[in-house]
Amino acid sequence: MxxxxxxxxxxxxxxxxxxxxxxxxxxxxxxxxxxxxxxxxxxxxxxxxxxxxxxxxxxxxxxxxxxxxxxxxxxxxxxxxxxxxxxxxxxxxxxxxxxxxxxxxxxxxxxxxxxxxxxxxxHRYFDALKLVRDVVASGDIGTLSHVRAYTGHSGLAEFKAPWMYDKEVMGGGALMDNGTHVIDLVRYMIGDPTEVFGFATNKVWKLGVEDEGIALLRTAEGTTASIEASWHEWRGYRFHIEAYGDRGLARAYYAPMMATVVKLDKPGGSKSVQRHFYPKAILREKVKGWQSTVIQTFVEELADFVAAANGKPHSGRLAVAADGLRAVQIAQATYASEATRDCVKLPALP
Ligand SMILES: NC(=O)c1ccc[n+]([C@@H]2O[C@H](COP(=O)([O-])OP(=O)(O)OC[C@H]3O[C@@H](n4cnc5c(N)ncnc54)[C@H](O)[C@@H]3O)[C@@H](O)[C@H]2O)c1
Known part of the structure; x- marks a missing residue:
């Protein structure tokens, strides 16, 4: 090659x-x-x-x-x-x-x-997300207890084509659409969950797929996460993710891109707060639109892809096929939980 x-x-x-x-x-x-x-x-x-x-x-x-x-x-x-x-x-x-x-x-x-x-x-390559993931992985906020994530956009007002909310095509609604990104981000923080409980409702758009999906996850180690995916975020596209450890928290927010890291010397102890702003990204988006942030993430993702394909070291942020499968399984497990009102155990990865 x-x-x-x-x-x-x-x-x-x-x-x-x-x-x-x-x-x-x-x-x-x-x-x-x-x-x-x-x-x-x-x-x-x-x-x-x-x-x-x-x-x-x-x-x-x-x-x-x-x-x-x-x-x-x-x-x-x-x-x-x-x-x-x-x-x-x-x-x-x-x-x-x-x-x-x-x-x-x-x-x-x-x-x-x-x-x-x-x-x-x-989304793993958004600057604020990279920061939060690195803080979590460094152990600086202690042992992870819970991750809370949200994503929303304005649903039907946003979609350019009917396939984007067609169950046969997409496999579901908000959780399979914008939700799939934050499901992946949550896994990226907490590791692989074993159990899923959730709700999927469509009170707003009544499209035959959920416009509101809520998934609760738990790993074998007992780390938990709550995920909300919405198609009635009337302020427009945004997402955030907050990771809570026993010695602090790290929060990434988009849009605009921001991050906050709180570190404690011990649980409930004295704290230091760092706020991260991304004025270049915010300004660039004002001039060139959200695509200017996405293109930057795609370029970084491609560099990792080429390195991985050539067996060379890379940033480690690349989402591999098992990550894609797990995100789909978690969305589908949430639908199964909505139908049965039971907690769903995820199968082992192939
Ligand atoms: N990474 C992200 O943040 C992100 C955001 C939005 C959408 N997506 C995903 O990207 C994919 C495309 O979404 P989109 O918004 O660009 O949709 P789109 O409708 O704008 O583009 C899809 C394109 O595929 C073409 N196409 C359809 N059938 C084809 C065929 N048989 N051969 C060749 N081309 C064919 C269509 O003509 C169209 O130009 C979807 O899987 C969507 O979920 C990813």
Whole structure:
């Protein structure tokens, strides 16, 4: 494989266009092929790349080392499986697929082929999130007790296409959509949960999927988390995550990007408070929009992806296929809990 990884992009819509821009900005990547049902959209997103009307032809192309799949979720499994079988590394957008079974088939295909499969959990690369994760991992706020996370946007007012709230396509509502990012972030902080309890309601939009999802998680060590995903956050897209240890707390907030770290010398003891602001990011977003933050996270994620595919060290923030599967399992376990009013035990990872 050459020094620069040659990428094919399938799906050049809202997110695919930002993926194309991130690939163009990345020193270790070259965008050589693009596919979208809309040829004009594909060519406008990736004017230098070869256009394939049929995504399967892109998958088979000899000069493509890795593929980004940024289509609606039902295509994630067939394209990821075909790409792995063709020996390509894959980064698939979230949610990994609509069902855990589909995710598992994707994992098995990549494992059989010996290729890399990662999931686009780029929120791990938001500056405030990186800070909070590093504080938690350093032990500076002591032993983690609980993590509280929230994500919301304005639902139907936000969606550009009906598939985005179609149960068959997405596998669910708020928890599978914006919720999947904070489910992943919570796991990124507390480790793997074993139990899930939750609620999923649709009192606001009545769309057949939840516009409000609440998941409670617990790990085998007893660390707990509460997650809320909403489609009636009338102030617009935002999320936050707060990690509580026995000697402090760390909180990341977006948007605007902010973080707070409180450290105690002992439980209930004297405290120091650090507040982190990200004026550059805030200003950049005012001028260039939220896409300017997302593109930066995509560039960092791509650097890790290329390093991981080449067996080289990387930041460790990359979300691998098992992370994608677990996020889908947790959302689906919340739906099962809503239906049965019982706590759901998660299966072992494959
Ligand atoms: N990482 C994030 O923060 C984030 C945010 C929003 C959406 N997403 C995910 O990104 C993916 C794409 O979402 P989007 O908002 O860009 O949707 P979109 O509708 O804007 O783009 C999807 C594109 O896929 C194309 N497409 C559909 N079928 C195709 C096929 N058979 N071959 C080639 N192209 C095909 C469509 O023509 C369209 O251009 C979804 O999985 C979504 O959940 C990720």
């Amino acid at each position: 050459s020094e620069v990884m040659r990428f094919g992009l399938i799906g050049a819509g809202a997110i695919g266009k930002i993926r194309a821009d991130a690939l163009t900005k990345s020193n270790s990547c070259e965008l050589v092929a693009v596919s979208d049902l809309d040829g004009a959209r594909a060519r406008s997103a990736a004017p230098e790349a070869i256009y394939y009307a049929d995504a399967n032809e892109l998958v088979a192309a000899k000069d493509v080392d890795a593929i980004i799949i940024s289509t609606p979720p039902p295509l994630h499994e067939p394209l990821a499986v075909a790409a792995a079988s063709a020996g390509k590394h894959v980064l698939v957008e979230k949610p990994m697929a609509a069902t855990p079974d589909a995710c598992e088939r994707m994992i098995l295909a990549a494992r059989k082929a010996g290729t890399l499969l990662t999931v686009g959990y780029n």
